[in-house]
Amino acid sequence: MAGLNCGVTRALLGVLLLGAARLPRGAEASEIALPPGSGITVLIKPGTPTLPVKPCYIIFSKKPTTMLFIKSGERKAFSFSCQNPENHFIVEIQKNIDCMSGPCPFGEVHLQPPASMLPTLNRTFTWDVQAHKSIGLELQFSTPRLRQIGPGDSCPDGVTHSISGRIDATAVRIGTFCSNGTVSRIKMQGGVQMALHLPWFHNRNISGFSIANRSSIKRLCIIESVFEGEGSATLMSANYPDGFPEDELMTWQFVIPAHLRASVSFLHFNVSNCEKKEERVEYYIPGSTTNPEVFRLADKQPGNMAGSFNLSLQGCDQDAQNPGILRLKFQVLVQHPQNESNVTYVVDLSNERAMSLTIEPRPIKLSRKFVPGCFVCLESRICSTNLTLTHGSKHKITFLCNDLTRLWMNAEKTISCMDHRYCHRKSYFLQVPRDILQLPVQLHDFSWKLLVPKDRLSLALVPAQKLQQHTQERICNTSFSYLVASTGPGQDLYFGSFCSGGSIEKIQVKQNMSVTLRTFAPSFQQEVSRQGLTVSFTPYFKEEGVFTVTPDTKSKVYLRTPNWERGLPSLSSVSWNISVPHDQVACLTFTKEQTGLVCQTGRAFMIVQEQRTRAEEIFSLEEVLPKPGFRHHSFWVNISNCSPLSGKQLDLLFQVSLTPRTVDLTIVLIAVVGGGALLLFALGLVICLVKKNRKKKINKGPAVGIYNGNINTQMPMQPKKLQKVRKDSESHVYAVIDDTMVYGHLLQDSNGSFVQPETDTYRPFQGPTGDCPPSPPPTCSRAPTAKLTTEEPSPGCSPESESEPYTFSHPKMENGSNENTDIPLLDAPKPAEPGE
Incomplete structure (x- = not known):
C-alpha cells in the first residue's frame, strides 16, 4: 500500500508540474x-x-x-x-x-x-x-x-x-x-x-x-564633461529646444588632457528680446590673461584651446510682451594638435577692393566613426569650420586639421565701373592674388563679378592663350577652367566652361558678366601662371554674346550655344566670328539634322554670312538644318531664337574644320587669259558706246518722254496687283533718266512752278563688315507676310510668307550700281532679250 500511495503521489505531482509549466x-x-x-x-x-x-x-x-x-x-x-x-x-x-x-x-x-x-x-x-x-x-x-x-x-x-x-x-x-x-x-x-x-x-x-x-553653485546647473582622448560631445542648453530660463546662468566644465586641443562650434542658437543685460557666452581658459573671455552667440567661438576650460551661457531680463527664445546647441571637438597648428599664414587683402575669401569644408560623406575636425583659426584662437576674410585688412590664420584636403577656398571679387565716360576702353587683368595661392588649402572657385552701366557699355574677355569650349566631343582635361556667364535682371545666361588650348580668341558679353576660375587639381598653380584673362569695357551692343574664333588647322573646333542644359533664352541672339586663312577652306557642320524647335511667337533664324563677299544665307531653325558646306572666306554664324513652346528649347552644336585650299594651275591660266580677253572686249565696247552717244547728242534733239494717261497698268491675269500708293493727282508719272526733260510744261502747277515727280529707288543692303555680326531678320511675328515693294514702308517686324522657302542666298550689291532702280521688287517683268 505504501508503494502504491507513493506512485499515486508521484503521478499527481507530475501533472501539477506539467500544468505549471503550461501556465x-x-x-x-x-x-x-x-x-x-x-x-x-x-x-x-x-x-x-x-x-x-x-x-x-x-x-x-x-x-x-x-x-x-x-x-x-x-x-x-x-x-x-x-x-x-x-x-x-x-x-x-x-x-x-x-x-x-x-x-x-x-x-x-x-x-x-x-x-x-x-x-x-x-x-x-x-x-x-x-x-x-x-x-x-x-x-x-x-x-x-x-x-x-x-x-x-x-x-x-x-x-x-x-x-x-x-x-x-x-x-x-x-x-x-x-x-x-x-x-x-x-x-x-x-x-x-x-x-x-x-x-x-x-x-x-x-x-x-x-x-x-x-x-551653493549660484547658478542653475553645472555639467562636467571629461575627455580622456580624442572625441566630440554635443550639448544643449536647459529646456532645449524650448527657451532657456530668463536671466539664468548655466555652465559646462570640460576636462581635457593638456596635450590635446579643443574647439567649440555653435550648431544652432536663438537669442531672445532683452530689456536688461545682454545674452552672451563666457569662456574661462586656464592661463589666459583676459578671463573671462566674453563672446556673443553670433561670434566665432574659440578654438585650438590647450587643456581644460569652462563655457557659460548667461541669459537676460526678457521683454514681457515679446520675450523670444534663448537656446543653444553646440559641439566640442577634442583632437591632437597638427603640424599646421604652429604655422601662421598671412593673407594680405589690404590693397584689395570688394573682395572676400571663404575657407570651408568640402562636401564629404558622413561617417559614424570619430573624424577629427578641420578648423581655421583667426589669430590662433578664434576658430571655426568656416572662416570668411574680407578686403581691407591683413589676416593671420592657422589651421587645426588632420587633413587639409578636407578644406577648400572660395573667393569672390567685384569689379564695377558705372561711369561710361571713364570706363570706356578701360581694362583689368583677372588674376588670383599670390597670398591666396600660398595657403595650404586648395582653391576651388575664384569668381569675378564684372558690372557695367546698363545699355551703355559691354564687356570683352581676352585670354592670354586661346580657349577651348568644353563639350562632350572635346572634353577639357586641364587642371582648371573658366566658367563664363552673363547676369541680367531676371535672367542668367551661362555661356559655358572654357579651358586653354583651343581656338576662341575673345568672348564679348552684352551686360554684366561673371567669370569663375574653377580648379580640379593642385597643379593648376603652375598652369594658371601661363594663362590670364583681360577684361575691357567696350561700346554697347545688343547681342547676348559674340565669340571670336580662329580655328586650328590641325583639329576641329566644337562650338555650342549658351545655356546648353536649358536652351537659349527667348528672343536672344548670339554670334560667332570665324576667321578662315587665305590658304584654307572651312567646313561648317552641324551635329544634328533638326533642332526640334517649335516657336510660339516669332521666328528662329540662323544667318551664315561671308565677310568678304557679304553674301549671306538665312535658315529657319524650325526646319532641317543645312548640310555641311565650305566657306572660302571668314564668315559669321548668327543664331537668333524665337519664343518657343513650353518644353522646347534651342541648343545647337556645330563644328568648324579647316582644309588646305587646292587650285588647279590649268584653271588658273585659263582664268587669266580669259579674264584679259574679256577686259579688252569690255574696253572696246565702252569706247564704241561713248562715241555713239556723243554722235546722237550732236545729231538729234533732246530725249523725249511720252506720257499716255489711258494706258492700262494692270498686268494680264493679275488684277489689282499694284495698288495706288500716291496721290490721285500724281499717278502715272514717269521719270526718264537723261540729260534733259521734254514736255516739262505737263509738270507745271497752276502757279507755273515745277512739281518734282515721286520716284522709287532701290537701295542695296549695306551689310556689316567683318567687325560687326550680321543683323538677324525680324522674329516677332508668326503670321504670313507679303514681300514689300519699294513703294511700301517696311513695318517693325516683317513676317515671312508660309509658302516661300526660308533658305536663300543673295549677294549684296556694291555702292554705285548702274542697275535700273525704277522697277518694283515684286512682279517685275523680265528684261527684254536683245533684239526683241
Whole structure:
C-alpha cells in the first residue's frame, strides 16, 4: 500500500508540474512589498500600445483592473490576464527624498525594489530630491558616462536618463542622456529629479549614479564633461529646444588632457528680446590673461584651446510682451594638435577692393566613426569650420586639421565701373592674388563679378592663350577652367566652361558678366601662371554674346550655344566670328539634322554670312538644318531664337574644320587669259558706246518722254496687283533718266512752278563688315507676310510668307550700281532679250 500511495503521489505531482509549466507567463503571480517609511510608491498603469491588441487586465484579489497602486508599507500580489503584459502595461517606481527637514541620504543610489521583484514591464525609476535652493546637489555618474541627446532621439540600448531641476516651483529640464558619453557629473542648485528608464528586456540592476552634497553653485546647473582622448560631445542648453530660463546662468566644465586641443562650434542658437543685460557666452581658459573671455552667440567661438576650460551661457531680463527664445546647441571637438597648428599664414587683402575669401569644408560623406575636425583659426584662437576674410585688412590664420584636403577656398571679387565716360576702353587683368595661392588649402572657385552701366557699355574677355569650349566631343582635361556667364535682371545666361588650348580668341558679353576660375587639381598653380584673362569695357551692343574664333588647322573646333542644359533664352541672339586663312577652306557642320524647335511667337533664324563677299544665307531653325558646306572666306554664324513652346528649347552644336585650299594651275591660266580677253572686249565696247552717244547728242534733239494717261497698268491675269500708293493727282508719272526733260510744261502747277515727280529707288543692303555680326531678320511675328515693294514702308517686324522657302542666298550689291532702280521688287517683268 505504501508503494502504491507513493506512485499515486508521484503521478499527481507530475501533472501539477506539467500544468505549471503550461501556465501562461502573464498568469504567474507577482508580489511587491514596500518597506514602511521608505518613501517609495509603485504604479502599474496602461502604457501606449504600438499595435491594436486584445485587452489585458491586472488580476488583483481575483478582480480585473487596469491600474494598481502600491504605497510604502504595503504588500500586494497580482497577475495578468494575458501572455504579453509588456505590450499593455508599464510600471513607475518613485522615491521621494526629503533634504529639507533632515540630512540627505548621500551616496550610491540603489534600485528599490530590486528589478527581480518587479514584473517584466517597461520600468521607470524616479528619484525626487527636495532641497533648499541654497544647497547644491551633485549627481555623479560612474562608467560609462552619459551622452546628451536631442528631442526625438533615442538610445541604442533603450536605457535613458532624464534630469530636471527647479527654479522655485517651476521644473526645468536639464536634458536627456544615453550611455557611453563624456558627462561625468551634473551639479544642481536646489532640488533635482532623476529618472531612469529601463526597457522590460533589460536586466540592469543598478542605478549607475550617486548623490553628493555640494555648496551653493549660484547658478542653475553645472555639467562636467571629461575627455580622456580624442572625441566630440554635443550639448544643449536647459529646456532645449524650448527657451532657456530668463536671466539664468548655466555652465559646462570640460576636462581635457593638456596635450590635446579643443574647439567649440555653435550648431544652432536663438537669442531672445532683452530689456536688461545682454545674452552672451563666457569662456574661462586656464592661463589666459583676459578671463573671462566674453563672446556673443553670433561670434566665432574659440578654438585650438590647450587643456581644460569652462563655457557659460548667461541669459537676460526678457521683454514681457515679446520675450523670444534663448537656446543653444553646440559641439566640442577634442583632437591632437597638427603640424599646421604652429604655422601662421598671412593673407594680405589690404590693397584689395570688394573682395572676400571663404575657407570651408568640402562636401564629404558622413561617417559614424570619430573624424577629427578641420578648423581655421583667426589669430590662433578664434576658430571655426568656416572662416570668411574680407578686403581691407591683413589676416593671420592657422589651421587645426588632420587633413587639409578636407578644406577648400572660395573667393569672390567685384569689379564695377558705372561711369561710361571713364570706363570706356578701360581694362583689368583677372588674376588670383599670390597670398591666396600660398595657403595650404586648395582653391576651388575664384569668381569675378564684372558690372557695367546698363545699355551703355559691354564687356570683352581676352585670354592670354586661346580657349577651348568644353563639350562632350572635346572634353577639357586641364587642371582648371573658366566658367563664363552673363547676369541680367531676371535672367542668367551661362555661356559655358572654357579651358586653354583651343581656338576662341575673345568672348564679348552684352551686360554684366561673371567669370569663375574653377580648379580640379593642385597643379593648376603652375598652369594658371601661363594663362590670364583681360577684361575691357567696350561700346554697347545688343547681342547676348559674340565669340571670336580662329580655328586650328590641325583639329576641329566644337562650338555650342549658351545655356546648353536649358536652351537659349527667348528672343536672344548670339554670334560667332570665324576667321578662315587665305590658304584654307572651312567646313561648317552641324551635329544634328533638326533642332526640334517649335516657336510660339516669332521666328528662329540662323544667318551664315561671308565677310568678304557679304553674301549671306538665312535658315529657319524650325526646319532641317543645312548640310555641311565650305566657306572660302571668314564668315559669321548668327543664331537668333524665337519664343518657343513650353518644353522646347534651342541648343545647337556645330563644328568648324579647316582644309588646305587646292587650285588647279590649268584653271588658273585659263582664268587669266580669259579674264584679259574679256577686259579688252569690255574696253572696246565702252569706247564704241561713248562715241555713239556723243554722235546722237550732236545729231538729234533732246530725249523725249511720252506720257499716255489711258494706258492700262494692270498686268494680264493679275488684277489689282499694284495698288495706288500716291496721290490721285500724281499717278502715272514717269521719270526718264537723261540729260534733259521734254514736255516739262505737263509738270507745271497752276502757279507755273515745277512739281518734282515721286520716284522709287532701290537701295542695296549695306551689310556689316567683318567687325560687326550680321543683323538677324525680324522674329516677332508668326503670321504670313507679303514681300514689300519699294513703294511700301517696311513695318517693325516683317513676317515671312508660309509658302516661300526660308533658305536663300543673295549677294549684296556694291555702292554705285548702274542697275535700273525704277522697277518694283515684286512682279517685275523680265528684261527684254536683245533684239526683241
